Amino acid sequence: MNIITISREFGSGGRELGKRLAELFNYDYYDREIITAIAAKKRLDDDYVEKALESHSWQTIPLTFRHSFSSINRIQSVQTNLLVEQKHVIEEIAKAGKNCVIVGRNADVILAEQKPFCIFVCADKETKIRRCIERADKGENLSRKEIINYMQRIDKNRAKTREMLAGGKWSDCSTYHLVVNTTDWNIKNLTLAVAEFVSRWFGR
């Protein structure tokens, strides 16, 4: 079974790379599917699960959600439960024994024993901002400053979760097999380059 995990900076194009790699290799693809599985198991709303897993303090959970709970402790405990559930879902994916690409959620740490090929995807700041603007939903008119703040908050949270799970730095390149910088690449071409690299790894 070949597992490829993709950790990525927000706006770097890591998700697109993961999706294209899965298509090219005909592998299963897991990203938001993990959130949906957790939400179904816990009978919660997908958006709530996603936001709760991306946050590390109750302040960042939208007020609409915050009102549902009686105390900060309760929210933190819900977050911890969701992280545990996320771990279970990822372990179940691996147990299925099928080749797959998993984007984010520290799958590389959770599935370390299965020896996945671990990729980290980064890009320079301007590339990430441009990508965020291009991919924003219609009507979502965030300013440049708001985009930068959002990017920084998401990446900070990802780094925190990783530190909690693995004790290591999220962007520490030596914990991955390959770090690719999407700046100045067309992701479609980059996918072919990464695919060849990965094939040599699995075939070595």
Place this chain on the structure above:
Amino acid sequence: MNIITISREFGSGGRELGKRLAELFNYDYYDREIITAIAAKKRLDDDYVEKALESHSWQTIPLTFRHSFSSINRIQSVQTNLLVEQKHVIEEIAKAGKNCVIVGRNADVILAEQKPFCIFVCADKETKIRRCIERADKGENLSRKEIINYMQRIDKNRAKTREMLAGGKWSDCSTYHLVVNTTDWNIKNLTLAVAEFVSRWFGR
């Protein structure tokens, strides 16, 4: 003109990767050749130039060299002159206009305008130690602890020079196009994987 630069952690196999890439592509290869060029220009000993460029404090220059100079200031100024000379030599290499691989010496920063393909090579600690032991000169019986100390000192100096030249972190993966981890790879096979990746970059 295609330039590939290789920055590397000590013991990671970056030099071997660079040499093999140059052979595979039939590119010129520069590594210690740069030291030799500086030494010839400055009428200094190769080993002295190498040690002076790798050090950032007079304490780390061997006593035999230290005795030649009258003060710390004098040594620091020699080091700065050598760094400037190194920059010139690297710029001359680029001016020659031939495809090449340059290992180390912050060539990626110095030649930024020529848009080289920049690789950072890392490996986990045990892999690096094993590599250092395997490649030690006959009669060079360093203990494990001595090897670790040496590795750390060299990498610290490389990081310092980079910070001085580029203002950025040496191991900050987003400043490279590609970061490869040689752990669990045979460098010969890894070279083929990297070569394919680089070819797609230059052909994009």
